[in-house]
């Protein structure tokens with residue numbers, strides 16, 4: 001199947017701008033750095049999830065869904081964008097958030113409230129190990145309960161997992177690579193590297209698929225993990241790329257190499273690191289662009305480090321994907337750590 005033939009509903013403003021970060025590139029003395037501004041894609045304050053939601057919501061519509069249910073952390077960008085997409089398409093939305101309800105909603109949660117999400121359910125946040133030992137997944141249990149209740153009221157629920165299904169991410173981000181290839185072609189250039197934050201891995205899956213389809217796999221895709229170790233990401237990417245190949249019936253394409261770093265996570269997901277703070281302030285001061293502390297700040301810290309260690313060099317073209325997330329900067333937990 002061709003990607004263009006897969007059902008998709010328009011949610012964002014595409015193509016997003018591709019801008020050269022000249023001052024940052026000069027400062028670092030390495031490759032030319034371009035930023036793909038997926039934070040500016042138009043709906044619900046933007047971000048990478050919109051490209052994936054265009055496929056997920058099309059599937060929801062095809063299944064006759066009346067309510068979408070999704071899940072994430074209390075400060076989830078994915079939940080905010082799913083709620084915005086549901087509003088635009090006239091559907092209801094319920095969120096299952098892992099963590100405690102804060103006294104005051106800030107950052108993404110504040111936006112979820114303004115978007116008027118139908119219900120926000122808070123469940124205990126368990127580590128994967130805790131889920132395994134207790135045999136309980138509070139998110140799955142809550143989602144099943146909501147689905148059952150909606151069905152008994154004659155509604156049709158549609159569940160979108162945290163970060164979207166990797167197939168929807170693959171389709172959405174292959175499209176992003178196609179845009180970049182066209183945009184760089186206008187400058188007589190081609191991408192050597194894509195660099196992106198990596199959480200659920202679906203963005204990276206799509207960038208790899210896009211590199212295979214539109215760059216003969218010659219553009220390398222570097223994922224900077226914000227939470228899981230390299231081993232976990234490698235296994236998940238192997239499976240998700242294979243799923244995308246099977247869905248599209250692709251065989252014999254040059255395969256994109258899996259490149260994932262887990263060196264920039266620090267103490268854990270969402271916990272600030274000095275390198276993230278340096279990256280956030282450097283990009284703001286050199287380019288006037290804001291990164292977020294949880295995803296793009298850590299991904300940029302990784303890119304800066306790779307340049308400083310000579311892994312990415314002069315003469316190469318690096319595309320940094322700004323996957324959004326800036327509302328998370330105004331979350332109560334982040335504000336304290338971002339005092340410069």
Ligand SMILES: Cc1ncc(COP(=O)(O)O)c(C=O)c1O
Nearest residue numbers: 077199200201203295323324325
């Ligand atoms: C702003 C931002 N950047 C990057 C990511 C990671 O993307 P993925 O889950 O596709 O790996 C997320 C995921 O939630 C995000 O919100």
